[in-house]
Amino acid sequence: MAALQPGTLKRKSSLPVWLAIGWRVAAVLALLALAVGVHWIERDGLKDTADGQVSFLDIIYFTSISITTTGYGDIVPVSTAARMFDALVVTPIRIFVVLLFLGTAYNFVLKRSWDRWRMTIIQRNLQGHIVVAGYGKTGSEAVDELIARGATADNFVVIDADPDAIAHAQACGCIVVQGDATRDQLLEDVRITQAKAMIVAAGRDDTSILITLTARHLAPDLPISIIVRNEDNEFPARAAGATTVINPVSFAGLLLASSCTGTNIAASLADLASARGKVALTERPVRVGEIGKPLGAIATGLGVQLRRNGQAFSFADPEAETLLAGDSVIEIIATPLAQA
Structure with missing residues (x-):
């Protein structure tokens, strides 16, 4: 389930979960092997208080205990080289391993729980908002214009599959969700039934029409504005449930025709349409x-x-x-x- 993100945006990792955990385990084992190797080479600098002999198993035991805890004192470094290695190398390794495990726990357990909790809080307060499906050139300009007319940025929920578009929307203060707006579950997550209006500007007519159809099926009374590039798609867009269908090519033609009969008509129409x-x-x-x-x-x-x-x-x-x-x-x- 896509998560609403009003705070710091992070791009979804391309690594599968098992590989992300695997490289962390490999890093810990590599550091452990390094410490074991150096301790074995410098084993004369260690003292076993139990039998006086430091075997390879004793080295593995001592290294593991030194990295995970502060040690029990049964095997101790006595030479200057061994003590310096433990102080300057093993201690940083211990700190790194702890941070690595804490980061793993955060990414795969705590963060997901935190995101689910944040999503629940945001969803609880979502009402009377405007859902924007597609934050390309047209969608972003529509949001900018509505903000210029007095709307607040946090009243918009932007849906887009492009992480760059999501980052742009979030920088403007919008609530964002990266995903596919044609999916019922995602539209339910953004509380489409509680929305004030919806703007559909997915960049492709077929995708925009499918988004409109999905939204209309979930919210029968929701005002939906859609932009289509092809004149032939205006009827399918209305049939899908769009309240308003805008064809920029046709509108541009009207402006061009008006400019032939009056040089200031196009500028006046633009003035009427903009809050600026x-x-x-x-x-x-x-x-x-x-x-x-x-x-x-x-x-x-x-x-x-x-x-x-x-x-x-x-x-x-x-x-x-x-x-x-x-x-x-x-x-x-x-x-x-x-x-x-």
Whole structure:
């Protein structure tokens, strides 16, 4: 199960568990063999208080005890060379072996328990968040724009299989999980049913559509925005359950066409779409005090369109003369930049 990581990110090791443990054991045995070899060569500098003779088995015993403990005093170094070797080589080996075993225990036992505990705490507080499946160029820009509009970075849960993309998202303060967003278990781990919205920008249309299908199956009412590159995939994306389908190629064509009839139209549209402009295009539900009034009478901004029962009406349509409960208003408002 993928683990949510709000803290230090570590790349998953490419070594299997048995090999990771094996090289640690091999390192300990190599150090033990080194100490045994030197003690055997310098055995005249050791004294056995039991029988006065230092055999090879005594060397193995003395070395093992010296590396793992401080010794029992039955075999002791008496020469200067033996004492210096124990002080300058065996003692550091003892410290290294202890740290090696502690690191192994942490990596394979304590760390997993700690990560599971952290994941439980994070999941418990996940509610009203935005899930971002794919943190490439498009996904990262979407997050940056939402943060510029006032969202906090820790309100985003970023899913991506690329460790570099995960590192970038985490550096921005997002909650991250490295894995496959098409998997039911991973989406359940990020509490997809408690999310406020989902952005799907996996980089491939087929992958994005499959992610959308998986998310819709788990969260029937979740607003899902997806980006597709091929116009032919817009219908499959909507059929998969996407609430909003964006085709950047088609939109770029619209901007190019608009620029032919007015040199400032494309810049104005970009200004409307970005929180960094002087005006912004926003959508909100009709307020109680606005019911029964025309769209042009709203006081919060310039009403340009309303949505009613899935249909869009402009400010010039007869429907815009009377706002009803349940309508959504699309308006142009001044941003703080314009007011500064």
